[in-house]
Amino acid sequence: MRKMNDRNRTFLLITIPILALFICFNTVPLIRGVYYSFTNFKGFGDYDMVGLRNYMDLFTDSRVGRSYWFTFRLAVCATIITNVISLILALGLNSKIRGKSFFRAAYFLPNVLGALVVGYIFNYFFTYILPEFGKMIGSEAMSGSMLSNEKTAWIAVVIVCAWQSIAMNTIIYISGLQTVPEDVYEAGSLDGATGWKKFKHLTFPLIIPFFTINMVLCVKNFLMVFDQIMALTKGGPAQSTESISYLIYNNGMSGGQFGFQSANAVIFFIVIVAISVAQMSFSARKEEQL
Amino acid sequence: MRKGKKVIGAALAGCMTASMFLTACGEGNENSGKTEIEILQYKPEAATYFDQVEEEFNATHDDIHLTIDSPNDASTIMRTRFIREDYPDIIGIGGDINYSYYVDAGILADVSDSDVMSNIKQSYKDILEALEIVPTDGTYGIPYVANAAGILYNRDMFEEHGWEIPTTWNELMTLCNDIQSEGILPFYFGFKDTWTCLAPWNSMAVALAPADLCKQVNRGEANFTDEYREVAEKYLELLEYGPEDPFAYGYNDACTAFANGESAMYPIGSYAVPQIQQVNPDMNIDSFVTPASDTKEGNTLNSGVDLMFAVTEACENKEAAYKVLEFLYEDENIQAYIDDQNAIPCKEGDFELASQLDGMTEYIESGNMTDYQDHYYPSEMAVDAQIQTFLINKDVDAFLKKFDSDWMRYNRDIIREVQEYEEENGND
Amino acid sequence: MKAKAEHKTNWTVMILLILGLITIAFPLYMTIIIAFKQPSEMTNSISGILSLPSSWSLDNFREAMRVTDFWNSLKNSLIISVLTVGLSIIIHSLMGYAVGRNKAHSKFYNFVYLFIVSGMFVPFAILMMPLAKQTAEMGLGNWVGVIILYVVFYMPMNVLLYSGYLTNIPIALEEAARVDGASTWRTYWKVIFPIMKPMHATVAVITALSVWNDVMTPLVIMAGTGQNTLPLAQLNFQTQFGTNYNLAFASYLLALIPIVIFYVICQKQILNGVVNGAVK
Numbered sequence: 001m002r003k004m005n006d007r008n009r010t011f012l013l014i015t016i017p018i019l020a021l022f023i024c025f026n027t028v029p030l031i032r033g034v035y036y037s038f039t040n041f042k043g044f045g046d047y048d049m050v051g052l053r054n055y056m057d058l059f060t061d062s063r064v065g066r067s068y069w070f071t072f073r074l075a076v077c078a079t080i081i082t083n084v085i086s087l088i089l090a091l092g093l094n095s096k097i098r099g100k101s102f103f104r105a106a107y108f109l110p111n112v113l114g115a116l117v118v119g120y121i122f123n124y125f126f127t128y129i130l131p132e133f134g135k136m137i138g139s140e141a142m143s144g145s146m147l148s149n150e151k152t153a154w155i156a157v158v159i160v161c162a163w164q165s166i167a168m169n170t171i172i173y174i175s176g177l178q179t180v181p182e183d184v185y186e187a188g189s190l191d192g193a194t195g196w197k198k199f200k201h202l203t204f205p206l207i208i209p210f211f212t213i214n215m216v217l218c219v220k221n222f223l224m225v226f227d228q229i230m231a232l233t234k235g236g237p238a239q240s241t242e243s244i245s246y247l248i249y250n251n252g253m254s255g256g257q258f259g260f261q262s263a264n265a266v267i268f269f270i271v272i273v274a275i276s277v278a279q280m281s282f283s284a285r286k287e288e289q290l
Numbered sequence: 291m292r293k294g295k296k297v298i299g300a301a302l303a304g305c306m307t308a309s310m311f312l313t314a315c316g317e318g319n320e321n322s323g324k325t326e327i328e329i330l331q332y333k334p335e336a337a338t339y340f341d342q343v344e345e346e347f348n349a350t351h352d353d354i355h356l357t358i359d360s361p362n363d364a365s366t367i368m369r370t371r372f373i374r375e376d377y378p379d380i381i382g383i384g385g386d387i388n389y390s391y392y393v394d395a396g397i398l399a400d401v402s403d404s405d406v407m408s409n410i411k412q413s414y415k416d417i418l419e420a421l422e423i424v425p426t427d428g429t430y431g432i433p434y435v436a437n438a439a440g441i442l443y444n445r446d447m448f449e450e451h452g453w454e455i456p457t458t459w460n461e462l463m464t465l466c467n468d469i470q471s472e473g474i475l476p477f478y479f480g481f482k483d484t485w486t487c488l489a490p491w492n493s494m495a496v497a498l499a500p501a502d503l504c505k506q507v508n509r510g511e512a513n514f515t516d517e518y519r520e521v522a523e524k525y526l527e528l529l530e531y532g533p534e535d536p537f538a539y540g541y542n543d544a545c546t547a548f549a550n551g552e553s554a555m556y557p558i559g560s561y562a563v564p565q566i567q568q569v570n571p572d573m574n575i576d577s578f579v580t581p582a583s584d585t586k587e588g589n590t591l592n593s594g595v596d597l598m599f600a601v602t603e604a605c606e607n608k609e610a611a612y613k614v615l616e617f618l619y620e621d622e623n624i625q626a627y628i629d630d631q632n633a634i635p636c637k638e639g640d641f642e643l644a645s646q647l648d649g650m651t652e653y654i655e656s657g658n659m660t661d662y663q664d665h666y667y668p669s670e671m672a673v674d675a676q677i678q679t680f681l682i683n684k685d686v687d688a689f690l691k692k693f694d695s696d697w698m699r700y701n702r703d704i705i706r707e708v709q710e711y712e713e714e715n716g717n718d
Numbered sequence: 719m720k721a722k723a724e725h726k727t728n729w730t731v732m733i734l735l736i737l738g739l740i741t742i743a744f745p746l747y748m749t750i751i752i753a754f755k756q757p758s759e760m761t762n763s764i765s766g767i768l769s770l771p772s773s774w775s776l777d778n779f780r781e782a783m784r785v786t787d788f789w790n791s792l793k794n795s796l797i798i799s800v801l802t803v804g805l806s807i808i809i810h811s812l813m814g815y816a817v818g819r820n821k822a823h824s825k826f827y828n829f830v831y832l833f834i835v836s837g838m839f840v841p842f843a844i845l846m847m848p849l850a851k852q853t854a855e856m857g858l859g860n861w862v863g864v865i866i867l868y869v870v871f872y873m874p875m876n877v878l879l880y881s882g883y884l885t886n887i888p889i890a891l892e893e894a895a896r897v898d899g900a901s902t903w904r905t906y907w908k909v910i911f912p913i914m915k916p917m918h919a920t921v922a923v924i925t926a927l928s929v930w931n932d933v934m935t936p937l938v939i940m941a942g943t944g945q946n947t948l949p950l951a952q953l954n955f956q957t958q959f960g961t962n963y964n965l966a967f968a969s970y971l972l973a974l975i976p977i978v979i980f981y982v983i984c985q986k987q988i989l990n991g992v993v994n995g996a997v998k
Contacts, residue, residue: 011902022834030840030845043373044369045392046396093735106743109978115931120967121749147482234484236484248844257700335960362950373850568960
């Protein structure tokens, strides 16, 4: 009994100071931010309480509405693409090849290149190189810049987002694949399982936990997408690629809408937590089933 | 396992020592007995110039120690410093809506009693006065230099083909046709960067719409649908003479293309010259006022305060701040700045202007200039993006209608303030 | 080695992987040649941009180092990154331990766990202003404040990782130490902490990568202290009216080196880390 008390006391002694630190620098400023969402604060000077005006405005602002539509479309597509490609890449990197370490290091690089570099190179790619290629193969649709067309700009953003995040996801999948014991495969090949069947019935169920981690990280990162927007389109053309984080930062910090965008951030926070919780519990159920 | 623990211990000890060492360093540079004056200015591209000014000032003054900060992303830094109530003594900002906000928030001090004020050109003083949301008694900023927007052109190309500088809208259209018939692209645009959409917009709007249009709208006396229609329609005509898909290219692409002689003209401000010359240092660039009006007399130069200095209310030693300002506004310092940055001085006097401004000298000397319309636009309304949308969809009515309704939404608090002021002062 | 040689190399996959590398090699190639070029060599034509620089001079790198005050900024970046990573490993693993061992049977710890993890989803923009004010009031408007904030910002993600990893470590290990009379605190440092070494490497890389590239936190918190981190100093290359891409790219290449070296060192550990962490 005395020992259990020592254990509980130690856990409390660890938890309380760290929790206090977290509350002090995360929760307290968040509460201040929530407070500002009820004001018309510009970020400096005086302000008035405006009650629920900011929240009412949010639901009637078509720009905010469009940013939600864009962000969610981006998040869903980029999450799917990223996960499919990283999984394939991970399978490839995990198969019997030479120079494994080299390949793994090389495929990690997109993660480290700065936003300015990525922005410049992909701008160049979409503005000059891809249209030239489109003309060469005689494709009408591809001979214009993807970034100047409202209908295609968001696809370009998806491509760049996926390109940058595939690295991290692949590493997580590779690790997952290494936990699949060899004898599972051997047992499988005795049953005659090959290719897709082998993957679906043997490999995939075993790496479901990694799939969950990747999904949560992807959805979170893509829903909060900001850097890639700044680097690629700055919200254009015709405001078709304004993400929620872009609006919150640009209008709240650089513009004079701090109060209003705080309200936007509060709603966004609630939405994103709800989605993640739903996603995690869904995945947890899936894991139990398998 | 022992080893692991030792490493952590060492790391922690290292952290402690490092932190003590660094804290000690941070506090070490106090100048006892001297008055400290700090300037925070928002143009990082002029950092070298300001470093030099700082050095010269400190070498010649024993009683004041001057620090000039030219950080990147100064607007964010200024805002975070304001929110922590850590005000610099003097701030260097542009004459745009942020200045209006700062005056309104009571952050800036009245500087009308400063000696430098008397030598500043009236037209620029008026521009700053007009930016105040509601009229005040004092003056809160001293214009330093201005910039101008119009049309940059390739001087060598113009001479070679014998093209003349246009002075009316019709002449401009004829010129564009001439250029096009020679197989040369008249304009380059970098509309992928939305802010560049504002350059032609501003330089046409100064001639076609009232200078105080935004204030009229705030007072409920006018609307944008009527006043901006001509600007919008002429903008679409201009678009015809640009590259096939102007929304594919950014500011940097456009500067590079113009520098490499891919177009004869480039509608942008004088601030673009350094970027163009980075690619082509020998290029012979000149500029002219955008002839948006149908008569020569109807045109005016689009020029606004690019950099001004303002003393903050929190400054403890205003006299010392004034001394610093007097030094900054000495003729040779201003000349050094305009040489460095292709700027236009806001001070009266005999200054030598950059050759890229030759075509605008007439307007500068006579003081025929009007402030940028966008200096009144709140940045969160994203007028630049709205213009880009309009140029893509080419729907004048929808654009103007949205402009009016968005204006009411984004300026709600300002409009209320203006109307309260009007009621109190009965300005009729 | 011999056992490996017996396996046949899968050449189809190998060729596909090499083809895939083009998507990495091409941007990297562009970054490198642009870093060596002069601004006057920049054009909008494809052949022009893909051509090799006229000379392989290191002038851009030298100039970039001068403009960013490289060694000083590097020193600041290194101090902040190293301290953040060190503190994260100590603090977050402790928190992950306390939470991971108790959340299954204790409502309180489960709440703490969800409370901290949900902190991952707070948009930074809403915290920025309040934090700038708060850190200034507490006298933390400097690099110390930046480190504290990082430790808090990355706590949700790292606690998630550590507590996940712990479910895989049998509690019997601790019990064995307890029988020997060691306190829980001692057991943690002697048994649990060393066992989590692979996870420490994962956390180190993820945290270091985020800290190394971050601009906003130091920009907002350290404003006016006159000290720069590398990403802050790199803002020097871009103003609204002009960007010197050649210098910027040279500088980015320089800044890339330390973090890539760090990754290569940790690579092996990371793989082991996630392997044991998430599989039950």
